[in-house]
Ligand code: TXA
């Protein structure tokens with residue numbers, strides 16, 4: 001069920017979360033499937049609805065730095081304070097977790113992923129609830145992330161209570177930065193470009209991109225994938241047949257179903273649209289390895305099959 005945000009709807013959502021239900025939550029990155037961090041019943045529903053393995057930990061969403069500090073304890077306050085300037089925003093920090101956090105959220109690891117989302121509906125809800133929620137993207141595990149309320153219903157069914165916050169303004173998941181080691185590391189590219197993070201920390205971009213000890217679990221395998229097979233568009237390719245071609249900078253070819261994705265926020269919805277066309281394969285231009293191109297590239301490489 002999709003509902004427009006209002007005071008009553010926010011109160012209803014708060015009640016649902018407190019009772020151990022899950023809700024579809026708009027954020028600026030992608031729609032989340034949220035449960036109260038204090039309800040193992042709700043947290044268990046996230047895993048069963050998404051068919052997500054319990055070895056894949058969840059991101060905690062809160063409306064303030066105090067909320068962040070209620071679930072985690074940063075080792076270095078310098079990096080933490082610098083990066084918290086991106087909040088509210090598309091940045092998730094991995095820091096040591098506090099002992100009282102449900103192991104369903106951390107997948108039994110000693111760390112926790114946290115962010116303050118920059119969507120007014122999410123912030124109002126978190127404020128009214130008075131405590132954080134855990135929220136993965138509201139799609140079936142391995143599938144295309146939802147950037148509109150209707151996508152949540154398409155992925156998870158009509159019974160989910162989804163607050164309609166409009167199309168996501170970023171449309172790509174948050175960038176995940178680990179602060180568990182002496183040097184900050186990017187575990188997943190996302191809505192805040194690596195270049196901006198390096199600049200904020202005054203460290204070389206390369207050191208942020210080095211592989212540290214921890215990768216984000218659940219990032220290794222097929223991910224973000226449409227049902228239709230997806231490949232990188234080969235150079236000098238003459239497209240024909242029942243295929244689709246998506247480009248970023250190239251002019252879309254004639255003679256086959258094709259489209260240029262003019263803004264990164266249109267990546268997921270276009271993939272979702274093309275997935276419904278019954279194509280034999282979708283070819284997509286390899287994005288440049290800079291700015292938001294890094295996030296697009298990482299997703300396309302993980303979605304290729
Ligand atoms: O933009 C976003 O981050 C969205 C919206 C809803 O906020 N959420 C999102 O959640 O993308 P999800 O579950 O689809 O992806 C979370 C990623 C997973 O790859 C998970 O393994 C990683 O975060 N993660 C969570 N906790 C972690 C931890 N303690 N250490 C390392 N990675 C962690």
Ligand code: MG
Pocket residue numbers: 136137145
């Ligand atoms: Mg996801």
